[in-house]
Amino acid sequence: MIIVINMPKKPFIKRRPGACRAARRSSRRDAILEALISGPGHRNAEQIHAAARKRLPGIGIATVYRALKFLCGCGKISEFIPADGVARYEPAGSRAHHDHLICTSCGSFIEAVDPEIERLQGRLAARHGFKLSSHKLEIYGLCPGCAGTGAARNALRRRTRKAR
């Protein structure tokens, strides 16, 4: 698979006249971004490292961390840090913004979004004089699979139907 990566051709950070800090194309970053795009979302640095290693066996973990930071800075990927404190990454742009439903039993993530909540967040920020730039909503609970008894599942199903 070939992925158009569209790295910045122009310097993306200027520090001082002498040091231009132009970003260069690099096979490692390509491999990392490819690995990120072609695999499942919500993976941590270690998992992305493992995936990138399949493409470029010698790639080091430090390079992965540096690339992830770089790609975040470029806006090509986005970082998200759940309650366990371990950063997860996912491609940005390719998918719309979403929040996360996180199962406290099996650890799985579900992506979800509610336009009305999004809107109300803006209102809440404005109400406190905040200039909103981003937000993170994480909902913890039990996923349908872990919710337990059949009774509980049925109750859930009923509520779900109603909400839709």
Added chain:
Amino acid sequence: MIIVINMPKKPFIKRRPGACRAARRSSRRDAILEALISGPGHRNAEQIHAAARKRLPGIGIATVYRALKFLCGCGKISEFIPADGVARYEPAGSRAHHDHLICTSCGSFIEAVDPEIERLQGRLAARHGFKLSSHKLEIYGLCPGCAGTGAARNALRRRTRKAR
């Protein structure tokens, strides 16, 4: 200041018949909880350690971490982990649930809550078959003080007035 701490008198975790794991009263936990209650919210373990040290100079950082975990388990305090990955703590119960507006410039936290957002979160969870147990909403942006130019501040003020 004297604070009624109301530690569990009964065992709060049972492991096996022999080992009862009853929680015992301890001056360290008292000091840590007092420090937490009497100071500002949203402090990390290190800051709480410093505050507790003023009451009990010899107290160790490990004890602080253990006490914070214990107090979370008791439900006396609540933990919250923002995007920097460093846990913050605040007394629970004394104040209602709230979300956080976090300034990306000066790092300050503002507590806020929107009942409608709370309600919609329940709906969103139900829609995906999730049995909601808790949630975390963090809104990142610029606080009024950091919002920059007077023009930006005025714009904010205008929007704020409107939202109210």
Added chain:
DNA sequence: GTTCTTGCAAAGGCTTTGCAGTTCT
């Protein structure tokens, strides 16, 4: 006396950084 708590130091997990060599422009 048994069980829980504590301080210290060591270790743990995740992430960043220093450095010397390599690659890109």
Added chain:
DNA sequence: AGAACTGCAAAGCCTTTGCAAGAAC
């Protein structure tokens, strides 16, 4: 050639854990 990128190992940070000593019940 100059500047950025890389791998490795070491260090950093926050947090947890092992252990022997102390305190509570």
